[in-house]
Amino acid sequence: MKIQQSLFAGMMVVSVFAVTAQAFPVVEWNTVSLTYGMFNSVQGHFGLHTENRDGDGASILGGVEQEAAGLWTILTATDGTAGISQWWFPVQLGELIDIDSLDAADPLAIINISQIEFGSIQLNYNESYYLGFCVGYPQWDYAEYGWVELLFDGETVSAVSSATERTGLGIYAGTGTAIPEPTTAGLLVLGAGGLAWRRRMQKRE
Numbered sequence: 737m738k739i740q741q742s743l744f745a746g747m748m749v750v751s752v753f754a755v756t757a758q759a760f761p762v763v764e765w766n767t768v769s770l771t772y773g774m775f776n777s778v779q780g781h782f783g784l785h786t787e788n789r790d791g792d793g794a795s796i797l798g799g800v801e802q803e804a805a806g807l808w809t810i811l812t813a814t815d816g817t818a819g820i821s822q823w824w825f826p827v828q829l830g831e832l833i834d835i836d837s838l839d840a841a842d843p844l845a846i847i848n849i850s851q852i853e854f855g856s857i858q859l860n861y862n863e864s865y866y867l868g869f870c871v872g873y874p875q876w877d878y879a880e881y882g883w884v885e886l887l888f889d890g891e892t893v894s895a896v897s898s899a900t901e902r903t904g905l906g907i908y909a910g911t912g913t914a915i916p917e918p919t920t921a922g923l924l925v926l927g928a929g930g931l932a933w934r935r936r937m938q939k940r941e
Contacts, residue, residue, distance in 0.1 A: 761905045761914030768869075768884040768898035778802050782811050782893065784824065786871060788880050789902045794822040794871045796845040798854070806890030812856040813845040820871065821848035821879075826857060827868040827909040833881045834906030834915065835874045859888040864896065866909045874904070883909040 767786050774780035780800035787793050798813040816822065825840040827833060844867060846853040859865045865886045872879035882900030886893055901907035906915040 761907075761916065762902040763899055763907065763912045763914050764902060765899050765912065766897065767882055767900040768895050770884075770886070770893065770895040772800065772893045774800065774802065778804055784867075784884070784895075786869065786882065786884075786898075786900065788820075788871050792820050792871075793817060794820050794869075796822070796824055796847075806861060808858055808860045809888050809893060810856055810858045811844070811893070813854040815854075816845055816847045818847070821873055822846075823848075823868075823870040825868050827866045827883060829864070829866055829910040831866075831868070831909045832906060832915070833868040833870075833883055833909055835870075835879070837868055837881075838870060838874065840868070859886055859893060861888055861890050863888075868909055871900075872904070877904060879904045881906050883907065885910060 769785045771783040771785075772780065773782075778801065780802065781798070782800050783795060783797045785793060785795040794817050796813045796816040798811055798815070800809060800811060802809040813824070822845070823838050823843060824845045825837065825843040827837070827840075831837075842855055843853060844855050844857050857865065857867070865888075866883055867886065868881070868883050870879050870881050880900050880902055881904070882898060884898035885896040887896045897910075899907060899912055901914040903914075907913065
């Protein structure tokens with residue numbers, strides 16, 4: 737009987753942690769590329785590009801208006817990749833980016849079947865600016881959420897860092913922290929309970 741109890745406890749713990757490992761979000765870093773160029777001292781162009789887990793590209797393009805002394809630059813989106821839904825919108829450091837973020841005010845770009853909208857953002861000298869994005873089809877539970885940190889150094893804009901949560905759960909801007917799948921926390925508790933039960937059985941032996 738004791739052997740059966742021990743085997744049962746071991747199998748339960750292994751099964752729980754195997755399922756839990758599959759339930760965790762998947763975060764990939766440096767997933768956004770940026771192009772930024774100037775035609776003259778005050779006007780230019782930019783582009784932002786990312787890819788989903790299947791390798792489908794999503795890009796937005798637009799114009800640049802840069803202050804002559806390099807105090808700020810304005811990016812205005814005017815076009816983007818057709819055939820894949822995408823949202824690009826301002827967020828704050830640490831802000832949650834998920835399906836509820838898609839109604840954000842003043843988006844830089846929205847391109848999907850039912851809506852096409854373009855806007856502008858202003859980057860000030862040496863101040864980090866965060867954009868959140870979504871690529872895919874959240875209405876069908878097939879979407880990925882991410883962020884990119886932009887920095888204007890007075891002459892050009894760089895994508896300092898970026899990350900994408902690949903399973904569609906969501907991510908916090910400026911971090912690699914994603915939203916746990918609802919079952920994950922419960923499975924961890926169950927696994928801990930299984931380990932505690934096994935220890936009690938061993939003490940009784």
